[in-house]
Amino acid sequence: MPPRARPFQFTKGAVHFPELALWLDAHDARRADEWVVVSHAHSDHIARHRRVILTEPTARLLRARLGGQREERVLRFGERTEFSGPQGDFALTLLPAGHILGSAMVLVEWRGGSLLYTGDFRLRPSPACEPCDFTLARDCDWLVMETTFGRPEYVFPPVSQVSADILQFCHHTLAAHATPVLLGWTLGKAQELLCLLANSGLRFAVHAAALPLARIYEQCGVRLGAYEALDDAGFGVPPSGGSGARPPEGGTPNAGRVLICPPTFAQSPQRTAFGPCRLAVATGWAMESSCKYRSGVDAAFPLSDHADFNELIELVRQVRPRRVFTTHGFAAEFAATLRDLSFDAEALVAAEQLTFALGVQPSH
Numbered sequence: 001m002p003p004r005a006r007p008f009q010f011t012k013g014a015v016h017f018p019e020l021a022l023w024l025d026a027h028d029a030r031r032a033d034e035w036v037v038v039s040h041a042h043s044d045h046i047a048r049h050r051r052v053i054l055t056e057p058t059a060r061l062l063r064a065r066l067g068g069q070r071e072e073r074v075l076r077f078g079e080r081t082e083f084s085g086p087q088g089d090f091a092l093t094l095l096p097a098g099h100i101l102g103s104a105m106v107l108v109e110w111r112g113g114s115l116l117y118t119g120d121f122r123l124r125p126s127p128a129c130e131p132c133d134f135t136l137a138r139d140c141d142w143l144v145m146e147t148t149f150g151r152p153e154y155v156f157p158p159v160s161q162v163s164a165d166i167l168q169f170c171h172h173t174l175a176a177h178a179t180p181v182l183l184g185w186t187l188g189k190a191q192e193l194l195c196l197l198a199n200s201g202l203r204f205a206v207h208a209a210a211l212p213l214a215r216i217y218e219q220c221g222v223r224l225g226a227y228e229a230l231d232d233a234g235f236g237v238p239p240s241g242g243s244g245a246r247p248p249e250g251g252t253p254n255a256g257r258v259l260i261c262p263p264t265f266a267q268s269p270q271r272t273a274f275g276p277c278r279l280a281v282a283t284g285w286a287m288e289s290s291c292k293y294r295s296g297v298d299a300a301f302p303l304s305d306h307a308d309f310n311e312l313i314e315l316v317r318q319v320r321p322r323r324v325f326t327t328h329g330f331a332a333e334f335a336a337t338l339r340d341l342s343f344d345a346e347a348l349v350a351a352e353q354l355t356f357a358l359g360v361q362p363s364h
């Protein structure tokens with residue numbers, strides 16, 4: 001039976017094992033004598049570390065996003081690999097997290113016990129990434145889990161229904177001679193929208209920020225269907241960078257196309273180049289009725305790459321850890337929910353966040 005005490009430090013929102021010189025999703029660039037596991041390539045999980053452990057798709061996405069050089073230790077899913085830390089050996093196993101392409105949960109095993117770190121995850125299968133599978137981590141000692149949507153009102157409808165609703169929005173907008181614009185993050189959501197709507201018969205034009213990442217998805221075997229690149233003037237051009245399709249005489253730029261753009265497009269001056277548009281955001285926060293108005297869009301669809309409330313509970317039930325630590329989103333509320341269900345659970349709050357929350361300046 002491992003000790004009840006927390007076996008790691010929680011520093012600036014990252015899990016840190018000082019004795020092993022190991023970090024999980026460190027936000028600050030770490031030194032060359034430390035290993036950092038990068039669970040996935042979303043911008044809030046990456047930094048210019050010197051030595052990283054990650055999956056092959058995450059390595060490709062990281063190179064595209066950060067450039068530069070670093071020592072990479074690429075692990076396959078399920079491949080248990082031994083490492084030596086300054087005060088002990090440890091083994092790491094990356095497990096598919098189902099969040100975006102290449103996203104990984106991390107199983108850490110060392111002399112003191114075993115810990116599963118989920119990173120961002122989702123149990124619902126997606127055609128755009130590997131299905132979540134944490135079988136190898138069952139009955140671990142500690143579970144550190146993200147709880148972004150850790151309240152009961154965040155139970156998402158079936159993806160098939162959300163896709164049908166998005167499709168209807170696109171058709172209605174086109175029938176009104178306007179351009180449908182689907183807003184989602186450039187990594188993960190943009191590719192998932194393409195994947196889900198690939199057989200719809202619609203034509204897509206994708207913002208430049210999402211294009212190199214979409215190509216990596218395709219190189220890794222994800223089928224995104226046909227799409228064009230969007231140029232600055234608002235005209236679709238082939239991804240290879242050809243001369244581009246021009247609108248029909250007297251027509252609207254991008255007529256007949258569905259645009260896939262980052263959320264910042266809603267406030268972008270570039271928007272005026274596209275003629276009449278109707279905007280829709282794809283996010284789990286669309287479960288809130290105010291989402292549409294807060295985002296300044298015409299429609300909001302609850303398409304998320306995170307686990308919903310039921311999936312968060314399902315994960316804990318299936319992993320059966322001795323103790324759970326929650327982080328991100330509704331961490332305190334979800335830890336309380338787990339305690340009500342007789343799990344041993346505690347929310348992780350970075351010391352500096354707590355200090356600021358109390359209105360006290362840190363002493364160092």
Ligand SMILES: [Zn+2]
Pocket residue numbers: 040042099120
């Ligand atoms: Zn993420």
